[in-house]
Amino acid sequence: MTDYIKIRRDLHQIPELGFQEFKTNEYIMSILQALPQDRMEIKTWKTGIFVKVKGTNPRKMIGYRTDMDGLPLIEETELPYKSRHDGKMHACGHDIHMTIAIAVLHDVVNKPINDDVLFIFQPAEEGPGGAQPMLQSEIIKEWKPDSIFALHIAPEYPVGTIATKAGLLFANTSELFIDLVGKGGHAAYPHRTNDMVIAACQLVGQLQTIISRNIDPLDSAVITIGKITGGTVQNIIAETARLEGTIRTLTPESMKKVKSRIEHLVNGVAVGYECDTSIDYGANYYQVFNDENYVNDFMDLLEKKTSIKVIRCKEAMTGEDFGYFLKEIPGFMFWLGAGSKYGLHHAKLNPDEDCIAVGIEAVTTYLRNKGNM
Numbered sequence: 166m167t168d169y170i171k172i173r174r175d176l177h178q179i180p181e182l183g184f185q186e187f188k189t190n191e192y193i194m195s196i197l198q199a200l201p202q203d204r205m206e207i208k209t210w211k212t213g214i215f216v217k218v219k220g221t222n223p224r225k226m227i228g229y230r231t232d233m234d235g236l237p238l239i240e241e242t243e244l245p246y247k248s249r250h251d252g253k254m255h256a257c258g259h260d261i262h263m264t265i266a267i268a269v270l271h272d273v274v275n276k277p278i279n280d281d282v283l284f285i286f287q288p289a290e291e292g293p294g295g296a297q298p299m300l301q302s303e304i305i306k307e308w309k310p311d312s313i314f315a316l317h318i319a320p321e322y323p324v325g326t327i328a329t330k331a332g333l334l335f336a337n338t339s340e341l342f343i344d345l346v347g348k349g350g351h352a353a354y355p356h357r358t359n360d361m362v363i364a365a366c367q368l369v370g371q372l373q374t375i376i377s378r379n380i381d382p383l384d385s386a387v388i389t390i391g392k393i394t395g396g397t398v399q400n401i402i403a404e405t406a407r408l409e410g411t412i413r414t415l416t417p418e419s420m421k422k423v424k425s426r427i428e429h430l431v432n433g434v435a436v437g438y439e440c441d442t443s444i445d446y447g448a449n450y451y452q453v454f455n456d457e458n459y460v461n462d463f464m465d466l467l468e469k470k471t472s473i474k475v476i477r478c479k480e481a482m483t484g485e486d487f488g489y490f491l492k493e494i495p496g497f498m499f500w501l502g503a504g505s506k507y508g509l510h511h512a513k514l515n516p517d518e519d520c521i522a523v524g525i526e527a528v529t530t531y532l533r534n535k536g537n538m
């Protein structure tokens with residue numbers, strides 16, 4: 166087993182939720198402390214870490230970002246190194262992302278390039294979002310990279326491939342939490358209550374009409390209600406219900422429109438069912454929009470210098486708060502093929518660990534080329 170596979174498996178066993186990545190931080194710090202220190206400057210920010218690796222003749226600073234958090238999900242793999250944290254799992258590949266960042270950092274510390282490289286270990290990508298507050302931190306004001314890039318594993322692409330495109334890669338996202346409060350009571354006396362299970366069911370159906378009736382058919386958007394809770398027991402009419410979901414759009418303008426329609430429909434339910442309602446949009450992520458020049462250079466470079474297969478893909482409705490970095494700093498994100506039968510956010514996700522070597526090759530090839538010009 167290589168050192169990097171061990172690192173990935175160690176990290177896989179200790180998934181932590183956003184801004185609680187304490188053990189993850191400690192684990193990464195212990196690796197950093199064992200590296201030669203003369204070229205590195207390390208600063209911590211909440212549970213995140215910035216590492217500046219000084220170049221030999223720096224003219225610019227290149228940023229490379231990895232996310233750190235896991236998801237609230239019970240792992241259903243039979244892997245000997247499955248999650249040791251009950252109800253939490255690295256089901257979005259952040260264990261692989263961190264491993265690749267550590268491996269590349271190790272390489273750049275041992276064989277420095279001309280330019281400075283800023284490695285950003287960012288907490289809370291799954292929520293509530295670490296990128297935006299990190300960008301507002303004093304550290305990034307002092308160490309603002311001239312360009313930045315990042316990767317995300319893609320279970321649907323085979324190992325040995327990467328996929329990306331110029332322009333929009335990932336959607337605008339917003340979490341969605343809707344609370345309904347009516348009047349509960351005995352199941353045999355519905356006329357004395359306002360049943361929030363009925364109101365919630367109506368609302369879920371109505372929300373889907375936003376996509377089919379309010380969004381231009383040539384545009385695209387998603388409203389997913391992933392969770393409904395309400396009521397207490399089978400023979401009591403529910404006083405409260407809660408819908409939890411997410412909105413995805415291809416433009417910030419469509420996001421505004423979807424939210425405005427949601428508000429109208431929720432108000433309609435409030436009037437129609439004589440209940441109290443509230444909406445909370447939770448974490449909102451800006452689209453991941455790749456700079457055409459940077460991403461084309463990257464794809465051309467991999468095609469010329471490596472045997473990695475480069476796929477020009479379509480945009481996806483996934484979200485990533487790396488979009489906030491790209492809003493301020495030019496750069497790009499790419500998918501790294503990880504060949505798993507189960508997709509992102511699935512309890513049986515099992516990325517092929519061979520993708521780690523491909524990720525390391527793609528990132529170091531880019532850094533060694535761009536950072537030595």
Ligand SMILES: CC(=O)N[C@@H](CCC[C@H](N)C(=O)O)C(=O)O
Nearest residue numbers: 291292338339340411483484485
């Ligand atoms: C790559 C990926 O799967 N990202 C997540 C980002 C979560 C955004 C937020 N918590 C939301 O649900 O809107 C995704 O679900 O796309």
